[in-house]
Amino acid sequence: MNWSLLVQLLANGLIVGMLYGVVAMCFVLIYKSTQVVNFAQGEFLVLGAWVCLWFITDMQMPFIVAFLFTLVFMTLFGIMIQVVILRPLIGEPVVSVIMVTIGLSIFLQALMNWIFGNSAERFPQVFETESVNVAGLNVESAYLMSLVMSVLIMGGFYLFFRFSKYGLAMRATAFNQQTAQSLGISVRQVFALAWAISAIVSGVAGIIIGMVNSVSSSLAIIGIKVFPAVILGGLDSIVGAVIGGIIIGLLENFAEFVDGQFLNWGNLFTIAPFYVLIIILMIKPYGLFGTKDIERI
Amino acid sequence: MATTSLRPCGDFRTTYKADQFLLQTRWIAIWTMLAIALLGAAPALVDGYIVSLMILIGIYGIAALGLNILVGMTGQISLGHAAFFGFGAFSSAWLNSTTGIPVFFTIPLAGLMTTAVGMIFGLPAARIKGLYLAIATLASQFILQDFFARANWFSGGSSGSLAETVTIFGFPLDSDERYYYLVLFWTLISLFAVANLKRSRDGRALVAVRDHYLSAEIMGINLTKYRILAFGISSFFAGLGGALFGHYLGYVSAEGFTILLxxxxxxxxxxxxxxxxxxxxxxxAFIVLLPQFMEAFTGGMLDIFPNALAGLASGQAYIxxxxxxxxxxxxxxxxxxxxAHRVKLIRQSWKLYPFSY
Known part of the structure; x- marks a missing residue:
C-alpha cells in the first residue's frame, strides 16, 4: 500500500470533485427551473475557456479584464440559446428536448474546433508559484484556486437563492410554474436567467479547468462525467449535485489508485463512475436527495 | 358491377381486419412492388458510389428501425444504440472466427447475441423511465465501449478484429454490387417485421406503454416485460445492422461505435x-446523404467564389x-x-387537389 499516493489522489479527487459539483450545479439549475437536460453543458465549459483564452492571447488583455469580458459573453450566449433554441420547444416531449441540446452540443463542438483549432493550448502563467505545500501535500496553485473558486461559487449560489429577489423568483418557478406566473413572476425571464447563470458559471469552471490542464475540445467530456454526479445527488437537488460531484471525484481517483496498485486495467477511473451510475439507478432511482415523482392517473 | 361504380372516393374500411391490413389500398401495393423491383435493379442502373451509399442507408436503416421501436413506439430514450450496433459487428466476427459457422448465419446469430446483451442493459428500464433511463443507457454506451477496447478475446482489443467476407454456397459477396443484395434482403425483412410488429398484440402493447404506462398496466400489460422486450427487439436490429456493417467493411474496430453514432x-x-x-x-437517407450534400455544396461555393470563401476549404470537415x-x-x-409527416401532408394535398378541404 502506498499511503501517501492514496492521500494525494484523494486530495486531487476532492478538488476535481468540487469542480464537478460546480458543473453539476449549473446542470441542475437548468433542469430544476426549465425541465431541460442540458447535454451541451460540456461545450459551455469549453466555450468559456476558449473565449477567455482568445481575449488574453489575441486581444492582449490582462487576465482579469478578459475574465470579465468572458462573463459578459457567456451571459449573452446563455440568453441567446434559451430564446432562440429552447423557447420554441417548451411543452414538447422529453426526447425532443434532449435531442435539441445534443444537436446543440454537436454543432458547438464542430464550430469551436473550426474557429479555435483542435489542438490543446495552455493558458499563460497566471500564478507565480507552480505549486504550494499544504500540510505535507503538494498542491498546484491552480488547483488551490479552483478549490477557492468552487467554494465561492457555491456560496454565491446559496446567497443568491436565499436572499435575492430573483433567486426567490427562480425557486418559486421551480416549485410551480403556473402559481409563480399568477403571482407576477415572468417565467420567460426566469428561464433566460437560469440559462444565463448556468452559462456564466460553466464558463468560469471551464476557465479554471483550462488553467489546471489546458484548453481543448476534450474538456467537454466533463459535461458527460457530470451525469453520474447529478444522478447520484438527485436530478433536481442543488445540494445533491455538489455532494454527488465530490463523491464522483473521490471515487474516480480512488478507482485510479486501485487500478494502478492492484488491477492494472488501465482506464478504470474513466469508467467506474458509470458502473456506479447504473447501480444507483437500479437501487435508488431518484438519487440521494432527489424528489420522488408521485404520479396520479 | 353497378355497386363498384357507386363506391365513394377515398379509402373507407368497414371491418377491423381491413383496417389492419398491411398494404391498405391496391395502389400502395403496386407502388411497394414497384419500389422493391426498382431497388432490386438498382446496382445495374446507378454507379458504384451510389450503391455504396445505398448499402450504408440499408445498414444504418436496420439499426435505426430498431431504435425507433424503442424510442418511437415504446417511448424509452436510448443513447447507447451505437454500442449495441458495435456489439453485433464484433460478435458476428467473433462467432465466425471461433466456431467456424458461415458468415451468412452468424449475421442473424449476432443479432440474437446482441438481443441478450440489450436485455441485460435494458434491465434498469424495469424501474426507471424518461430522463433517468436516457442517462442509464448513456452509461451502457460507455461501459460497452470500454469492454470493446479491453476484451482482447472478443474484439481484438485496440487492434480490432477482422470480419470475413460473406459467401453463399461458395459464392463470395465480395463486391459492393453483390453485398447490396444481402443488405437489401435484410432491410426488406426488417421493414416487413417492424411494420407487422406495429399491428400485432405486442406492438400495440408497446404503444400503450408509451402513451400512458399506468393505464397500460391497468389494462393487463406487463410493464417490466414489455419495457425489457422493447430493448431486446431494438438490440436485435442493432446487432443485425452492426453485423452487416462489420462484414461490409471487413474490419471492426472499437473507435467506430462512439456516442456520436x-x-x-x-x-x-x-x-x-x-x-x-x-x-x-x-x-x-437524410443523415447519410447530408454530409455528401454539404461537401458538394461547399465545393460548389468554393468554385464560384474561390477568394471570398478561402476559409471554407479548411472548414469543410467541420461544416x-x-x-x-x-x-x-x-x-x-x-x-x-x-x-414522414411532411410526406403525408404532400400526399394528402395531392389527393385532395384542387379542393383541399
Whole structure:
C-alpha cells in the first residue's frame, strides 16, 4: 500500500470533485427551473475557456479584464440559446428536448474546433508559484484556486437563492410554474436567467479547468462525467449535485489508485463512475436527495 | 358491377381486419412492388458510389428501425444504440472466427447475441423511465465501449478484429454490387417485421406503454416485460445492422461505435419521424446523404467564389459535422414530427387537389 499516493489522489479527487459539483450545479439549475437536460453543458465549459483564452492571447488583455469580458459573453450566449433554441420547444416531449441540446452540443463542438483549432493550448502563467505545500501535500496553485473558486461559487449560489429577489423568483418557478406566473413572476425571464447563470458559471469552471490542464475540445467530456454526479445527488437537488460531484471525484481517483496498485486495467477511473451510475439507478432511482415523482392517473 | 361504380372516393374500411391490413389500398401495393423491383435493379442502373451509399442507408436503416421501436413506439430514450450496433459487428466476427459457422448465419446469430446483451442493459428500464433511463443507457454506451477496447478475446482489443467476407454456397459477396443484395434482403425483412410488429398484440402493447404506462398496466400489460422486450427487439436490429456493417467493411474496430453514432441514430429517427417505419428509412437517407450534400455544396461555393470563401476549404470537415447538429435543431423546431409527416401532408394535398378541404 502506498499511503501517501492514496492521500494525494484523494486530495486531487476532492478538488476535481468540487469542480464537478460546480458543473453539476449549473446542470441542475437548468433542469430544476426549465425541465431541460442540458447535454451541451460540456461545450459551455469549453466555450468559456476558449473565449477567455482568445481575449488574453489575441486581444492582449490582462487576465482579469478578459475574465470579465468572458462573463459578459457567456451571459449573452446563455440568453441567446434559451430564446432562440429552447423557447420554441417548451411543452414538447422529453426526447425532443434532449435531442435539441445534443444537436446543440454537436454543432458547438464542430464550430469551436473550426474557429479555435483542435489542438490543446495552455493558458499563460497566471500564478507565480507552480505549486504550494499544504500540510505535507503538494498542491498546484491552480488547483488551490479552483478549490477557492468552487467554494465561492457555491456560496454565491446559496446567497443568491436565499436572499435575492430573483433567486426567490427562480425557486418559486421551480416549485410551480403556473402559481409563480399568477403571482407576477415572468417565467420567460426566469428561464433566460437560469440559462444565463448556468452559462456564466460553466464558463468560469471551464476557465479554471483550462488553467489546471489546458484548453481543448476534450474538456467537454466533463459535461458527460457530470451525469453520474447529478444522478447520484438527485436530478433536481442543488445540494445533491455538489455532494454527488465530490463523491464522483473521490471515487474516480480512488478507482485510479486501485487500478494502478492492484488491477492494472488501465482506464478504470474513466469508467467506474458509470458502473456506479447504473447501480444507483437500479437501487435508488431518484438519487440521494432527489424528489420522488408521485404520479396520479 | 353497378355497386363498384357507386363506391365513394377515398379509402373507407368497414371491418377491423381491413383496417389492419398491411398494404391498405391496391395502389400502395403496386407502388411497394414497384419500389422493391426498382431497388432490386438498382446496382445495374446507378454507379458504384451510389450503391455504396445505398448499402450504408440499408445498414444504418436496420439499426435505426430498431431504435425507433424503442424510442418511437415504446417511448424509452436510448443513447447507447451505437454500442449495441458495435456489439453485433464484433460478435458476428467473433462467432465466425471461433466456431467456424458461415458468415451468412452468424449475421442473424449476432443479432440474437446482441438481443441478450440489450436485455441485460435494458434491465434498469424495469424501474426507471424518461430522463433517468436516457442517462442509464448513456452509461451502457460507455461501459460497452470500454469492454470493446479491453476484451482482447472478443474484439481484438485496440487492434480490432477482422470480419470475413460473406459467401453463399461458395459464392463470395465480395463486391459492393453483390453485398447490396444481402443488405437489401435484410432491410426488406426488417421493414416487413417492424411494420407487422406495429399491428400485432405486442406492438400495440408497446404503444400503450408509451402513451400512458399506468393505464397500460391497468389494462393487463406487463410493464417490466414489455419495457425489457422493447430493448431486446431494438438490440436485435442493432446487432443485425452492426453485423452487416462489420462484414461490409471487413474490419471492426472499437473507435467506430462512439456516442456520436448513437446520436446520429437518434437524429435519423427524429428527422424521419418517431414511430414511423418509412420515416426511419427517409431519416436515415437524410443523415447519410447530408454530409455528401454539404461537401458538394461547399465545393460548389468554393468554385464560384474561390477568394471570398478561402476559409471554407479548411472548414469543410467541420461544416459536415455542424450540419448534422443544425439539422437536428432545425427539424425539432420547425418539423418536430419529421419527414414522414411532411410526406403525408404532400400526399394528402395531392389527393385532395384542387379542393383541399
Amino acid at each position: 448513437s446520436i446520429q441514430f437518434l437524429a435519423m429517427i427524429i428527422i424521419g419521424g418517431l414511430g414511423s417505419v418509412m420515416g426511419t428509412i427517409l431519416g436515415t 459536415k459535422e455542424m450540419s448534422v447538429g443544425a439539422a437536428i435543431i432545425l427539424f425539432l423546431i420547425f418539423e418536430p414530427e419529421g419527414l
